[in-house]
Structures are given as structure tokens and as C-alpha cells.
């Protein structure tokens with residue numbers, strides 16, 4: 001199968017409208033951070049993302065930092081952003097909605113600030 005064509009600037013801008021929680025980084029990556037109520041909610045979400053990635057044969061770079069999950073997408077076979085990255089991000093946003101996850105500003109600063117586990121209750125999913 002041939003390489004997937006890179007998105008033009010205009011195409012990227014247009015497609016990113018459907019992904020308000022994602023940011024373009026270095027013109028080659030889209031990145032999203034999500035904060036979950038508990039560590040296990042975060043782990044469950046990562047597992048759901050992994051299943052989607054396998055199904056699509058398109059894989060994110062994933063960081064699991066306690067309750068914070070960072071997802072990064074690029075199409076390495078094409079050397080940048082393609083429709084596969086956008087479609088993957090849309091699919092990832094569609095799962096884990098069950099967990100009362102709150103989107104974390106891409107700075108991630110508040111995620112660090114609220115990283116203190118002190119006050120968090122175990123609101124894990126059933």
C-alpha cells in the first residue's frame with residue numbers, strides 16, 4: 001500500500017476543527033493530554049486506545065504519568081500528519097468518555113498541580 005499523503009496546511013487546519021482538545025506540535029504531531037480520576041481509569045483508557053490502534057494499524061506514542069495520559073500521533077511512514085492521525089484522534093476521543101475524565105489544558109501545568117493524590121476519591125468506573 002502506498003504512503004498516505006501528508007495533509008496540507010489548509011486540510012490540517014480544517015480537520016483540526018473536529019479536535020478542539022488536540023494541538024499541532026512541530027507541524028508533524030498532534031498531541032492531547034487527558035487527566036483521569038484514578039490511575040486505573042487512566043490505564044483502562046490506554047488499553048482502549050491500544051485496541052483501536054491495533055484495529056487501525058495506526059499507533060500513537062503514549063505516556064502514562066499517574067492519572068495523566070498524553071497521546072501523540074504522527075504517520076511516521078509519511079514523515080508527518082495524514083488523515084490516519086486525524087481519524088485516530090477522533091476515535092480516541094470517542095472512548096473513555098465514560099470516565100469522568102477532564103481535558104487538561106495542553107500546557108499540562110494544572111495536571112502537574114493537581115497531581116497531588118491527597119484529595120482524590122476512588123471514583124473508578126464500575
Ligand SMILES: C[C@H](O)[C@H](O)[C@H]1CNC2=NC(N)=NC(=O)C2=N1
Pocket residue numbers: 057058059060073074075076077078
Ligand atoms: C508495518 C506497519 O503497518 C506500519 O509500521 C504501521 C504501523 N503503525 C503506524 N502508526 C503510525 N502512527 N504511523 C505509521 O506510519 C505506522 N505504520
